[in-house]
Amino acid sequence: MTLPLKYSILVIGGSAGSMSVLVELLNQLPSPFPIPVVIILHRLKNVESELDKLLSIRQPIAEPEDKEPLLQGNIYLAPQNYHLLIEEDGSFSLDYAEPVNFSRPAIDLTFSSAASVFGARSLGILLSGANKDGAAGLCRIIRAGGKGIAQRPDTAGFSIMPQAAIDLCRGVQPMTIKGMIDFLRNISIENKS
Amino acid sequence: MVEEISNGDFTDLVKIIQQRYGYDFTDYAPASLKRRFTRFTGFAHISNVFELKHRLLNDAGFFQEMVQYITVNVTEMFRDPAFYKTLREQVLPRLASYPIIKIWHAGCASGEEVYSMAILLEEAGLLDRCRIYATDMNAANLRKAKKGAVALKDMKDYTCNYIQSGGVNDFSNYYTAGCDTAIIDAALRRNIIFFQHNLVTDQVFNEFQLICCRNVFIYFNRTLQERVVKLFYESLTSLGYLALGIKESLLYNDERFKFEPVNAANKIFRRKV
Numbered sequence: 001m002t003l004p005l006k007y008s009i010l011v012i013g014g015s016a017g018s019m020s021v022l023v024e025l026l027n028q029l030p031s032p033f034p035i036p037v038v039i040i041l042h043r044l045k046n047v048e049s050e051l052d053k054l055l056s057i058r059q060p061i062a063e064p065e066d067k068e069p070l071l072q073g074n075i076y077l078a079p080q081n082y083h084l085l086i087e088e089d090g091s092f093s094l095d096y097a098e099p100v101n102f103s104r105p106a107i108d109l110t111f112s113s114a115a116s117v118f119g120a121r122s123l124g125i126l127l128s129g130a131n132k133d134g135a136a137g138l139c140r141i142i143r144a145g146g147k148g149i150a151q152r153p154d155t156a157g158f159s160i161m162p163q164a165a166i167d168l169c170r171g172v173q174p175m176t177i178k179g180m181i182d183f184l185r186n187i188s189i190e191n192k193s
Numbered sequence: 194m195v196e197e198i199s200n201g202d203f204t205d206l207v208k209i210i211q212q213r214y215g216y217d218f219t220d221y222a223p224a225s226l227k228r229r230f231t232r233f234t235g236f237a238h239i240s241n242v243f244e245l246k247h248r249l250l251n252d253a254g255f256f257q258e259m260v261q262y263i264t265v266n267v268t269e270m271f272r273d274p275a276f277y278k279t280l281r282e283q284v285l286p287r288l289a290s291y292p293i294i295k296i297w298h299a300g301c302a303s304g305e306e307v308y309s310m311a312i313l314l315e316e317a318g319l320l321d322r323c324r325i326y327a328t329d330m331n332a333a334n335l336r337k338a339k340k341g342a343v344a345l346k347d348m349k350d351y352t353c354n355y356i357q358s359g360g361v362n363d364f365s366n367y368y369t370a371g372c373d374t375a376i377i378d379a380a381l382r383r384n385i386i387f388f389q390h391n392l393v394t395d396q397v398f399n400e401f402q403l404i405c406c407r408n409v410f411i412y413f414n415r416t417l418q419e420r421v422v423k424l425f426y427e428s429l430t431s432l433g434y435l436a437l438g439i440k441e442s443l444l445y446n447d448e449r450f451k452f453e454p455v456n457a458a459n460k461i462f463r464r465k466v
């Protein structure tokens with residue numbers, strides 16, 4: 001018998017210094033992971049980037065198109081130069097609105113969108129970065145009853161981003177990379193039991 | 194500012210706007226539109242949804258301000274250089290065979306995309322034979338577009354985009370720089386007309402060889418996307434081209450069988466005969 005899953009979505013946000021952490025997480029993430037994973041990274045616009053290929057470590061990672069449904073077992077990367085939102089029917093929609101926190105994609109927007117659609121069933125992880133994008137979004141997830149994890153600032157290449165989340169609201173759980181990996185493995189095991 | 198709008202209030206607001214003012218946002222993608230509403234409450238210093246409804250019901254000027262604010266009006270010149278490169282290489286040579294080339298930019302915002310197109314056409318020697326119809330539902334965008342003014346601070350990015358799109362001329366020849374705006378050369382704008390057209394409520398108005406509607410569908414739900422694709426189908430000559438935004442797709446659209454891909458990665462399609 002499979003228990004109902006505690007979480008329905010995992011959103012991961014990162015900026016400067018987050019690539020190597022992300023690579024490690026993706027390397028260790030149980031595959032297939034039982035819930036959709038959505039990654040938001042700050043990146044350059046209007047340049048051809050191979051970021052999706054770079055991150056396709058154990059399984060292919062795709063940039064979603066507008067209206068694409070979120071599927072369990074898939075890992076998605078927010079495309080450059082758009083905000084990535086989630087609709088209540090479980091599909092993505094893209095938004096070309098003004099940058100938020102100087103960023104497009106903005107982590108705050110995807111995190112907030114996950115919080116409003118999945119509420120307590122959302123899980124957010126905020127990694128290393130040199131600005132404060134993502135902090136408000138992670139707190140939205142926590143306020144909605146979900147779980148918010150920040151990379152422990154002393155282990156982050158740039159501590160501003162995870163620290164901003166920890167300072168902004170109670171309930172953000174700081175974790176080392178190993179801590180996060182263990183946590184994510186547990187989710188996957190809980191699903192199988 | 195209102196932090197979050199409930200689904201019930203959201204539906205009410207959309208209804209009020211439709212009934213009072215005839216703008217129909219019913220089939221817009223809700224996630225973005227909700228955010229536009231909350232963002233507007235910040236801009237207009239509105240602290241609760243009741244106040245927002247009250248103002249909407251009682252103040253037409255307030256609505257005019259709101260409607261110009263809630264559409265996403267952001268645009269760039271030569272955004273997605275690979276798209277423009279594909280136009281140069283695969284589409285314009287085909288269009289060259291028509292004596293008069295009619296192009297529709299639907300949802301042109303403040304015109305940056307239209308000027309980019311005009312530059313491509315000029316470089317291909319086709320601009321004289323073109324009639325470019327550039328439409329948007331937002332009147333403020335169109336007023337801006339008619340002036341041909343672009344923020345000077347963005348010109349550096351646009352120059353890079355232009356070069357990546359295969360442009361070989363000196364980009365600065367296409368505009369005159371002022372203190373903070375650049376004015377696009379009037380000669381480039383000679384065959385463009387800007388006017389108001391709402392894709393939700395207005396009809397077919399001409400027949401085109403190419404329709405560009407980029408980054409507008411992302412604001413529509415699937416039902417509305419499908420309706421607008423029908424409108425485009427009827428507005429295209431047979432084998433006419435339809436260009437969508439780089440992350441937009443006909444995949445979830447029942448009309449897709451009436452089109453064939455010309456360049457799938459750059460979202461250029463062609464109406465089947």
Ligand SMILES: C[S@@+](CC[C@H](N)C(=O)[O-])C[C@H]1O[C@@H](n2cnc3c(N)ncnc32)[C@H](O)[C@@H]1O
Nearest residue numbers: 264268269300302329330331391392393407408
């Ligand atoms: C993000 S801009 C896209 C501008 C340009 N095409 C580009 O890709 O850079 C979206 C535009 O669609 C327009 N729009 C939204 N709904 C519309 C409708 N129902 N009919 C016509 N234009 C609409 C907005 O006013 C806005 O100017």
